[in-house]
Amino acid sequence: xxxxxxxxxATLEGLVTSAVLALTALGLSLxxxxxxxxxxxxxxxxxxxxxxxxxxxxAVGGHPALGFAAALVLAPLIVGFIAWxxxxxxxxxxxxxxxxxIVATIGLLYxxxxxxxTFYGPEARPVTPPFNVRIQLPWFGYSGYKLSIIAASAxxxxxxxxxxxxxxxxxxxxxxxxDRETAQAFGIPVGxxxxxxxxxxxxxxxxxxxxxVPIQQxxxxxxxxxxxxxxxxxxxxxxxxLRGTVIAALLxxxxxxxxxxxxxxxxxxxxxxxxxxxxxxxxxxxxxxTATK
Amino acid sequence: xxxxxxxxxxxxxxxEVQVLHGLDLELxxxxxxxxxxxxxxxxTTTLKAIMGLVPARAGSIRLGERVLTELPAHEVPKxxxxxxxxxxxLFAELTVAENIEIGLMTRKRGKAVRDSVLDLFPLLRxxxxxxxxxxxxxxxxxxxxxxxxxxxxxxxxxxxxxxxxMPSMIANIRExxxxxxxxxxxxxxxxxxxxxxxxxxxxxxxxxxxRNRETVDVGxxxxxxxxxxxxxxxx
Numbered sequence: 001x002x003x004x005x006x007x008x009x010a011t012l013e014g015l016v017t018s019a020v021l022a023l024t025a026l027g028l029s030l031x032x033x034x035x036x037x038x039x040x041x042x043x044x045x046x047x048x049x050x051x052x053x054x055x056x057x058x059a060v061g062g063h064p065a066l067g068f069a070a071a072l073v074l075a076p077l078i079v080g081f082i083a084w085x086x087x088x089x090x091x092x093x094x095x096x097x098x099x100x101x102i103v104a105t106i107g108l109l110y111x112x113x114x115x116x117x118t119f120y121g122p123e124a125r126p127v128t129p130p131f132n133v134r135i136q137l138p139w140f141g142y143s144g145y146k147l148s149i150i151a152a153s154a155x156x157x158x159x160x161x162x163x164x165x166x167x168x169x170x171x172x173x174x175x176x177x178x179d180r181e182t183a184q185a186f187g188i189p190v191g192x193x194x195x196x197x198x199x200x201x202x203x204x205x206x207x208x209x210x211x212x213v214p215i216q217q218x219x220x221x222x223x224x225x226x227x228x229x230x231x232x233x234x235x236x237x238x239x240x241x242l243r244g245t246v247i248a249a250l251l252x253x254x255x256x257x258x259x260x261x262x263x264x265x266x267x268x269x270x271x272x273x274x275x276x277x278x279x280x281x282x283x284x285x286x287x288x289x290t291a292t293k
Numbered sequence: 294x295x296x297x298x299x300x301x302x303x304x305x306x307x308x309e310v311q312v313l314h315g316l317d318l319e320l321x322x323x324x325x326x327x328x329x330x331x332x333x334x335x336x337t338t339t340l341k342a343i344m345g346l347v348p349a350r351a352g353s354i355r356l357g358e359r360v361l362t363e364l365p366a367h368e369v370p371k372x373x374x375x376x377x378x379x380x381x382x383l384f385a386e387l388t389v390a391e392n393i394e395i396g397l398m399t400r401k402r403g404k405a406v407r408d409s410v411l412d413l414f415p416l417l418r419x420x421x422x423x424x425x426x427x428x429x430x431x432x433x434x435x436x437x438x439x440x441x442x443x444x445x446x447x448x449x450x451x452x453x454x455x456x457x458x459m460p461s462m463i464a465n466i467r468e469x470x471x472x473x474x475x476x477x478x479x480x481x482x483x484x485x486x487x488x489x490x491x492x493x494x495x496x497x498x499x500x501x502x503x504r505n506r507e508t509v510d511v512g513x514x515x516x517x518x519x520x521x522x523x524x525x526x527x528x
Contacts, residue, residue: 168398175384175395182382184366185344186444187399 005139014257019153020208022249025233027204033240034177034197037101041108043227049206050218068130076203083202116220129214238289297322297479303352312338313503323477327490330500336483340450345369375446381437385426396443410442431462449480455489499524
């Protein structure tokens with residue numbers, strides 16, 4: 001294959017990675033931005049989304065699109081509910097103490113992981129894509145489903161941005177993010193906002209997982225990579241910054257795709273880690289992070 | 294005169310450190326009550342306790358028939374208490390309009406209240422789309438007051454509203470407080486500067502070591518300046 005088609009293919013693969021990564025990292029970033037909590041269990045919510053997608057598509061049967069549509073709606077709702085319960089039972093009781101919640105979410109990570117191993121098993125299981133369309137480009141054919149992941153992710157990111165910047169719920173979330181105490185002094189039920197944000201963050205991870213699981217496989221250990229990559233993205237983009245998260249996800253995803261194709265996946269990870277180190281040294285709040293109280 | 298707000302035997306702590314020791318205080322309807330005291334006396338803690346931001350371990354705070362100490366913090370402003378914190382504490386990344394919207398949302402007030410508040414601070418009308426963190430100190434104080442007034446409070450708590458402001462802006466704030474009194478809003482004003490208080494306050498409560506040592510009419514304070522020296526340390 002000539003250079004340009006090769007580059008285009010690598011870029012498209014990178015964009016698919018970026019799309020899923022942006023959604024997952026946005027969930028992590030929202031939770032940290034609003035609640036000041038580093039949610040180490042975030043990758044497990046991603047894994048739960050994928051595992052539930054397999055369970056739901058298997059249970060629904062019939063045309064793959066039917067099961068997939070059900071999974072796309074139900075899996076994030078179930079994961080969001082589990083996250084909301086976890087927030088009520090664990091994080092609230094710790095009064096959202098930053099150090100204690102890190103330890104607590106590590107515990108949550110292992111609980112969710114081991115429950116998945118117990119009830120789902122150690123196998124990696126595939127989920128059938130909702131449709132199999134090949135888009136024929138002049139140089140090669142490309143999966144229509146993969147392109148739809150990019151489109152769906154872009155739509156969801158846009159919707160999240162609109163909710164955050166154009167609605168009262170978004171205004172309440174941003175006010176809570178900037179100053180929790182003053183938000184309470186203006187009638188904002190901070191505890192309820194935290195519960196909703198934690199659930200929303202987990203739901204974004206679960207949606208990303210449902211979208212990606214037809215081209216990967218559901219496995220009980222699949223949460224680790226998205227967690228690490230999400231941390232890389234939010235550190236580079238700036239914790240709590242939607243714009244930063246999207247730009248950093250594009251940067252990491254596309255560079256990962258291109259470097260992996262032309263050089264090696266290991267080099268891609270080395271460079272991503274190097275970028276994180278540089279950002280931490282020269283701009284610890286991230287490229288688009290803002291100072292918060 | 295009826296009491297708008299009554300604090301009885303209030304104990305508050307930061308961790309294990311007791312800051313308020315059985316504090317008693319009464320705010321009468323439509324009056325401006327000023328809290329004076331040295332740094333660390335417990336003035337700001339008193340306001341935070343009223344807002345439910347510092348929990349009361351003993352005692353009670355009543356707003357008319359409602360016991361504020363039994364409410365979660367976010368219900369206190371809905372009961373009719375608005376707060377202008379020390380240092381303004383605006384949502385600096387939000388615009389002027391969004392800060393005002395937060396105030397309006399507290400008790401579900403609409404455009405009429407927004408317009409009447411903006412009439413009090415006309416300068417803010419031209420800045421609605423500006424990020425509040427980029428306003429000058431005086432403008433930020435106006436916005437903090439405007440945001441609180443959008444709550445349409447029965448009781449207004451002002452924590453050092455004149456801190457770091459130019460004399461013209463201080464006069465503006467004093468005038469606003471006087472206008473609010475005409476509207477029957479009861480105000481608790483925390484101030485360090487006695488000269489900023491005298492023209493606007495009805496009564497002054499001297500707070501020392503978390504206790505209300507004495508509450509006097511402003512007239513008496515004018516007759517006995519030594520009283521201020523005794524409790525605040527300056528004349």
